[in-house]
């Protein structure tokens with residue numbers, strides 16, 4: 413069984429961008445439109461000799477009704493299926509109430525997870541991550557999924573812990 417990594421977070425934080433980078437496909441729809449990915453999407457990633465499964469999800473916005481509710485359910489199912497969750501937040505937009513809701517859920521589930529601050533290109537990563545310590549999920553890691561910075565180190569760390 414390959415290890416399963418789920419990408420979770422509110423819409424527009426860069427989950428599909430990271431998924432595409434990890435799977436080297438353009439399969440997940442990346443767009444400026446929040447919440448475009450409405451179902452779980454599975455891909456295969458490889459780091460060195462290590463293969464893994466990665467799941468892209470729609471976002472949890474904290475305001476779940478209609479299609480947003482379905483997307484949130486998909487995210488919860490992905491969390492269940494995963495060996496480890498990468499919880500993405502937006503280092504440019506800053507801390508958001510929906511981030512706190514997702515963090516609460518992950519802490520309750522006692523799921524193995526990493527807090528990942530994305531979009532840290534062109535800004536100070538240490539400043540960007542500082543406000544996310546309050547989520548209580550440990551040291552935030554910083555990446556720029558669109559450019560690839562920090563991504564291999566993140567996956568290396570994630571697979572090492574499994």
Ligand code: GDP
Nearest residue numbers: 423424425426427428429442443531556557558
């Ligand atoms: P999702 O809704 O979480 O799947 O987010 P997407 O992957 O669709 O990305 C949402 C927007 O953020 C898109 O416009 C991406 O190009 C942009 N984005 C994603 N990663 C980065 C990044 O590392 N840096 C910057 N500056 N923008 C990013």
Ligand code: MG
Nearest residue numbers: 427428448449
């Ligand atoms: Mg997406």
